[in-house]
Amino acid sequence: MADHDGHVQAYTVRLELADEPGELLHALEPIAEHGGNLLSVFHERGSLTPRGHIPVEVDLECPPDRFDAIVSALREASVNVIRAGAERYDEEITVVLTGHIIDTDISDTLSRITTESNTSVVDISLSAPEGTSDVSSARLRLATDSADTGDVLDTVAQIADEKELRVIAPLTEREVTA
Amino acid sequence: MKLAVLGAGAVGRSVAELAEDYGHTVTALADSTSAVVDSDGINVDAAVARKNDDETVGTVAPGAAFESEYDVLVEATPTTLGDAQPGFDHARAALESDHHVVLANKGPVAERYDDLRAIEAENDGRVLFEATVGGAIPVLSTIADVGSDNVTAVRGVLNGTANFILSRMAAEGLSYEHVLAEAQDLGVAEADPSFDVDGTDAALKCVILANVLFDGQYTIGDAEVAGIRDLPGSALELASEDGWTIRLVGEVARDGVRVGPRLVPENGTLAVSGTRNIVQFETKHAGRLNISGRGAGGPETASAVLSDVTTLAREE
DSSP: OOGGTTOEEEEEEEEEOOSSHHHHHHHEEEEHTTEEEEEEEEEEOOOTTTTTTTEEEEEEEEEEHHHHHHHHHHHHHHHHEEEEGGOOOOOOEEEEESSSSTTTTTHHHHHHHHHHTTTTEEEEEEOOOOOOOOOEEEEEEEOGGGGGHHHHHHHHHHHHHHOOOOEEEEEHHHHOOO | OOOEEESSSSHHHHHHHHHHGGOEEEHHHHHSOOOEEETTTTOOHHHHHHHHHHHHHHHOOOHHHHHOSHHHHHSSSSOOSOOOHHHHHHHHHHHHHEEEEEEEHHHHHHHHHHHHHHHHSSSSOOOGGGGTTTTTTHHHHHHHHHOOOGGGEEEEOOOOOHHHHHHHHHHOOOOHHHHHHHHHHSSSSSSSSSHTTSHHHHHHHHHHHHHHHHTTTOGGEEEEEEEEEOOHHHHHHHHTTTTEEEEEEEEEEEEEEEEEEEETTTTSSSOOOEEEEEEEEEEEETTEEEEEEEEEEEEHHHHHHHHHHHHHHHOO
């Protein structure tokens, strides 16, 4: 992508897929074919949209002038695009969870965070030096809209509270910069 | 000024030892079981030596300090929770006999601020308590200078013991228990570290700040407090992968007081290391102010006590 002055931007695309073999691959192909670089795919198996489909969140980067072509290509391939482009997330928040993260179903924790607030899990790092059934730590990087960070942190705190996990939240950007 | 010093721990002793350097005279020094009193000035070195040998500072009853000739009562007995006794009664006795009070003891200002201010208002003496928040750092006098109406929020790292433990855990990849034991060996942590590592000490300081900034009515019951005791070393490791570290941060705003471990940028202002403290003010017209320094220790805290005494002397 260096032929576009090296300028690429990150985008989040939210898709709905039928729960059938090959659907995910079918959805990702048009992105790669039109010059998009996949950053992460969050496949929320287990949570269904009202139409009975599986929500999938795709983070990708591409030069801004190629993004519309990628979205059109997805639609031409009959992939249901729920949200794209302008609504991409403009803020990342890091949180650290500690406690029985693995025992309390980490994939459920992640999918609840993304379905119960306006966020997507961009990155996760897990450390369980004492083994998976003991106390462990996880660092999550969440992408969200800057207007929703408070709401996202509240949701994380509430889910963590139910699972008796501890949340170490950042002092928000407004508080720590300058 | 003539000082009656109650409490002969690290802070009380240091106040007595340094008073002369600041131009003041110690006329009484008391611990919980005894006192030494002399209206011309006590022999501080002899009293401290006696305390080291016999565990008592003097030969008369501790109450004699109140009967002595003094201008300022320095309250440096241990901080207690709940009714803040006996510190509160000590302050009351001094105020009701129209003496000034300088507190190093956090209890009365954190737990019974409104009661204390009411007694102060009815009598002639004043109450100052710079030493209760941030030790040697001029936190309260900065608020007084800026104007409490102009400060909208305060946050900071206000407990040296917890900070020492977190910064060692992060730097050396060691466990909480390991670093705590080391801190106890170095004398940075008490044998019973609960007050520091459970966040109580930082919370009391934040409650005092809330009382000063927002006209009283706060006690530790209004604070949301979490400590660092259960923090696994892996949490600090993961945080650092992303350029963050963990500090026990106290936050004071009109809507409440909160103390707990928070992620702060690894190379940011709040990531002070070791036993240093830092306080950050948000002001209406001057943006953010940061002040940092030694938040504990006998001579450091005594310097804050003595600067209050000097303020009172200037106002006489």
